[in-house]
Amino acid sequence: MTVWLLGDQLNPNAAPLQHDDHVLMIEAHGFAERMPYHPQKLTLVFSAMRHARDSLREAGYEVTYVEAESFGEGLDRYFEANQGDALVLQRPASHGAGERLRDMVVDRGGHCTLVDNDGFLTSHEDWDEWVDSRGGSTAGDGGDGTYRQEHWYRHVRRETGVLMDGDDPAGGEWNYDDANRETPPDDWSPPRIPEFEPDAITREVHEFVTDRYDDHWGGADLADFAWPVTREQALHALEQFVEVRLPEFGPYQDAMVEGEWALSHSLLSPAINLGLLRPREVVDAVVDAYRDPDADAPINAVEGFVRQVIGWREFMRHVYRESMPGMDEANQLDQTRDLPEAYWTGETEMTCLSEAVKHVRDRGYAHHIERLMVLSNFALIYGADPHELNRWFHLGFVDAFHWVTTPNVVGMGTFATDAVSSKPYASSANYVNRMSDYCSSCPYYHTKTTGEGSCPFNALYWDFLKDNEAILRGTGRMGLMYSHVDDKDDEEWAAIQERAAEIREMGDDGTL
Numbered sequence: 001m002t003v004w005l006l007g008d009q010l011n012p013n014a015a016p017l018q019h020d021d022h023v024l025m026i027e028a029h030g031f032a033e034r035m036p037y038h039p040q041k042l043t044l045v046f047s048a049m050r051h052a053r054d055s056l057r058e059a060g061y062e063v064t065y066v067e068a069e070s071f072g073e074g075l076d077r078y079f080e081a082n083q084g085d086a087l088v089l090q091r092p093a094s095h096g097a098g099e100r101l102r103d104m105v106v107d108r109g110g111h112c113t114l115v116d117n118d119g120f121l122t123s124h125e126d127w128d129e130w131v132d133s134r135g136g137s138t139a140g141d142g143g144d145g146t147y148r149q150e151h152w153y154r155h156v157r158r159e160t161g162v163l164m165d166g167d168d169p170a171g172g173e174w175n176y177d178d179a180n181r182e183t184p185p186d187d188w189s190p191p192r193i194p195e196f197e198p199d200a201i202t203r204e205v206h207e208f209v210t211d212r213y214d215d216h217w218g219g220a221d222l223a224d225f226a227w228p229v230t231r232e233q234a235l236h237a238l239e240q241f242v243e244v245r246l247p248e249f250g251p252y253q254d255a256m257v258e259g260e261w262a263l264s265h266s267l268l269s270p271a272i273n274l275g276l277l278r279p280r281e282v283v284d285a286v287v288d289a290y291r292d293p294d295a296d297a298p299i300n301a302v303e304g305f306v307r308q309v310i311g312w313r314e315f316m317r318h319v320y321r322e323s324m325p326g327m328d329e330a331n332q333l334d335q336t337r338d339l340p341e342a343y344w345t346g347e348t349e350m351t352c353l354s355e356a357v358k359h360v361r362d363r364g365y366a367h368h369i370e371r372l373m374v375l376s377n378f379a380l381i382y383g384a385d386p387h388e389l390n391r392w393f394h395l396g397f398v399d400a401f402h403w404v405t406t407p408n409v410v411g412m413g414t415f416a417t418d419a420v421s422s423k424p425y426a427s428s429a430n431y432v433n434r435m436s437d438y439c440s441s442c443p444y445y446h447t448k449t450t451g452e453g454s455c456p457f458n459a460l461y462w463d464f465l466k467d468n469e470a471i472l473r474g475t476g477r478m479g480l481m482y483s484h485v486d487d488k489d490d491e492e493w494a495a496i497q498e499r500a501a502e503i504r505e506m507g508d509d510g511t512l
């Protein structure tokens with residue numbers, strides 16, 4: 001048997017690699033012409049694949065590495081030389097990909113066995129058991145086919161024993177969010193980030209990518225390339241995060257600071273999603289620090305991080321599985337506008353949007369709160385098509401793969417489906433002002449809702465609530481917001497609608 005390793009399955013400890021020492025890897029180039037992918041994303045994936053190939057060869061594996069236009073062409077070439085071979089493939093996380101690839105192998109006279117993908121901490125069976133324990137798959141938590149992360153998270157902690165003291169959560173609480181909503185003082189500077197000098201392979205790949213894909217979106221400067229491309233580098237990034245950045249990850253995980261793209265976030269999602277790190281080892285490293293009396297690992301930071309990985313990441317993966325096909329086309333609010341020009345050009349007077357888009361253009365990364373409360377919140381209340389936004393995230397972020405970007409953008413970010421949350425993450429300027437220093441340097445007034453210079457978030461927010469009242473008024477936890485909607489008189493609504501229309505025009509013509 002030969003293990004077919006995909007580009008996001010690069011962990012050398014993957015179960016199939018323990019049984020077979022023949023490996024097939026196909027570096028397919030044509031797909032990257034379907035969208036103007038960020039050059040750093042393509043550089044990351046191809047470089048990480050080539051490094052994994054070399055490490056496996058050093059470890060004694062016989063690796064066939066095919067560079068081709070497509071998987072089809074790569075398999076044609078492989079099966080010409082290895083007729084009738086049997087492949088074993090970890091089931092890809094993105095919907096339908098496993099079956100599609102298996103059929104391609106069978107069409108070429110080969111065999112392909114799909115096995116569990118061990119890039120995740122929980123299995124399909126774990127999820128099904130949890131769903132059953134809550135009353136069956138169509139009931140979920142919300143009783144209507146929707147699922148709630150908090151219950152899943154606690155269930156996984158109980159089942160795995162992660163961050164548990166017997167039957168109780170370590171530290172006594174399940175959730176330390178209240179301690180994790182601070183903003184740093186003015187004189188704070190974020191802890192250093194790990195640096196990885198691009199080696200010959202990364203430079204060669206980068207040259208290939210920038211030559212071949214000239215219609216890309218995002219900065220191609222290798223000096224900004226911040227991502228580990230080998231397992232050793234990824235382990236170093238994890239260690240550095242735990243030792244240096246974790247304590248402040250806790251309190252500042254929701255904060256935004258002008259000129260700072262990384263803050264104290266772990267920056268580990270690209271390595272985890274490529275398989276260079278496994279979620280369990282990432283969680284264990286953080287929990288070990290908590291248990292070590294000599295380490296600085298406060299419970300609020302540790303719990304906050306564990307929640308992201310075993311709560312959110314696993315949850316999103318399963319909700320996506322359960323909601324596909326369908327989630328990729330969901331649009332319950334019928335939003336169809338083009339994304340504001342600023343998402344493509346980065347040119348806008350809005351400090352928050354300009355910062356967030358710049359971070360993505362420069363490095364293919366923005367941290368969670370910029371993704372949720374700036375980039376998707378603004379697109380949501382602007383009325384942008386959630387699927388254009390999904391495509392924008394997919395091509396622009398180094399950690400974007402269909403299985404993870406889709407539930408985050410279409411579910412969490414734009415409420416195009418309620419599979420992920422019971423209400424939209426929609427907010428006016430209040431949130432950005434509370435959690436960042438952006439508004440103080442912005443030419444827009446965060447305190448004004450209408451009239452000249454009023455912050456675009458404000459009029460759009462109220463207009464969005466009014467416009468989507470039929471769906472949103474009755475959803476969980478929107479009562480307070482609609483009591484404010486009810487307080488506004490006709491004159492206020494006329495001014496709000498006029499300003500919202502003006503903002504949308506400015507968004508269209510690139511003058512926001």
Ligand SMILES: Cc1cc2nc3c(=O)[nH]c(=O)nc-3n(C[C@H](O)[C@H](O)[C@H](O)COP(=O)(O)OP(=O)(O)OC[C@H]3O[C@@H](n4cnc5c(N)ncnc54)[C@H](O)[C@@H]3O)c2cc1C
Nearest residue numbers: 265266267268269308312313368371372399400405408413
């Ligand atoms: C609109 C939107 C789009 C997103 N797109 C992606 C994406 O394409 N790829 C991606 O990996 N994450 C995505 N996320 C989730 C999250 O924002 C990123 O995982 C996180 O910002 C990555 O940075 P980090 O490694 O520094 O994370 P940290 O803040 O340090 O968090 C630690 C880890 O938790 C995991 N995690 C946290 N939240 C989520 C989540 N909601 N879904 C999945 N994993 C999570 C990640 O593995 C991350 O590395 C998106 C979130 C939103 C709101």
Ligand code: SF4
Nearest residue numbers: 350352429439442455
């Ligand atoms: S005033 Fe409005 S546009 Fe400007 S930074 Fe604040 S929220 Fe963003």
